Amino acid sequence: MKFSDQFEARLAEMVTHYPTKRSVLVPTLLFAQDEVGFLSDEVISEIAGRLELTELDVRNVISYYSMLTTKPRGKFNVQVCTNIACLLRGGEELMDHCEKKLGVGHKGTTPDGMFSLEEVECIGACSWAPAIQVNYDFHENLTTEKLDKVLDEYKKKGTQ
């Protein structure tokens, strides 16, 4: 299977940073997921082959890390933090609002494949709570009104 040139260049360089090939596994899985959308059987087999690991080794690692997924997600993965700092400043209200607006629950994906929703643990935005991450982008100090705007922007971006 084919990854982007950037992926290949980065992998080729990264393996020179460690005494064992396997050490590149965790960040490499995330980069592969960014390109393909999820860690498909094909991706797993490809990465296992390249790093001289068994597929089981790779799956074992995938199941440990919460950002890695073997199932397709929406184009925009909305991650709402409800951990203590966000909880006190309205994180649960944001989660409720997302559920209503998107019509899906935790780990659900909208039928058009545009959004998926996830309630996540602390994302390191405690002093700017409540906060969400959409894919890798932080949106902080949110209210339900601001959240509406954020989601509408993504929707616009996704339909362009």
Next chain:
Amino acid sequence: MADLVSHPDEVRVVSKRFGQGATSIDRYLALDGYKAVQKALGMQQDAIINEVKNSGLRGRGGAGFNTGLKWSFVPKTSAKPKYILCNGDESEPGTCKDRLIFEHDPHAVIEGVMIAGLAVGAASGYIYIRGEYRYLSEIMQKAIADAYAKGFLGKNIFGSGRDFEVYWHGGAGAYEVGEESALMESLEGKRGVPRIRPPFPAVVGLWGGPTVINNAETLASVPHIILGGAEWFANLGTPKNGGTRLFCLNGHLNKPGVYELPMGYNLKKMIYDVGGGIPNGRKLKAVVPGGSSCPLLTESEIDVPMDFDSLMKIGSMLGSGGLVVVDDSTCMVKFALRIMKFYQHESCGWCIPCREGTDWLKKTLIRFHQGGGIKKDIDNIQYLSENMLGRTFCPLGDAAALPTISIVKKFRKEFEDHLEGRPCPFEKAGTVERLPVFA
């Protein structure tokens, strides 16, 4: 991009270059950047270690161990290569300070890693950044590339005849990986399961080589100590608690934010003056003093200097410097439940007391909060938590137990108010409690 705040009581050391454009290597150089590592190149290994030891710098990740002392445990000679590992897997709920360091002053971390390397005789270092911090990983990768381009990293650094390599490494979502031995497992491409100690990482660490693991804020403090001197740094704080700290003020506060204050700054003042007090005329109910692993403090306990020893004396911990202020509209049973839900989700499952204990406690607290609790549960929650303490490879079990025990002890009445099918007294009328979604 996270907003910056300021307060007149701040003493800016680690945050000195925040908002100054120091992600650019030229700007960093203009702001005294890479001077400390050049000074360290002219120092003996022991002299660097002693300087850091005498500065009273203690681990900013949460354990608060003297950094210089930690470095001194690395054997002088080793058949295997030695490594420096920067822990930037910031995941402790309430903590968001390393994010600002990576965003505003990435070269300070690189320089700290280099100085640590010179001190213990390592020739390479890794900077591990949590997967969620993608934009910070990009900033760090660029900073490392810029340092190589200038010849500060690689072969013959600053014409000294010595080589030093620094590499970026990224995570993919795991709180547990912030624990030092799990961090090494993750960097080696495995599940982040802790290792049993001894041997300690200083002797057997990454790929079996002696390894120094320090938090990003700890390492970012090191160049300032080398330039300013141990005495200056030590005098900023309280005895044995040198320097300043990035305190993250969160929760029910008028002016939340990350403030750099001297070690030993009064907690009450931190809440009511620096943090602007509690909004909406509410009263303080509890404070998480240093990340969700710490026992909570009540109103009567907050007139205390915020340093490692003072917090330990009153039965809590300074931890990672992440404060969460809780007002009197909050249900402490729900708060305990949310904390437990987190630890149950993040337990790696390796040690049975933690894996089973967090799950059992979460289920009990859910039932309790929904009005299905019985009187015996209150003691059971405490008993279960106490039986997790010290019975696991890594401190995650303790981290789940400590806040829970403190909540049961200090807010027992709130548990009793939930008994006999009574609805949670703090839920707004007409609202339905969200069901826990974590599987």
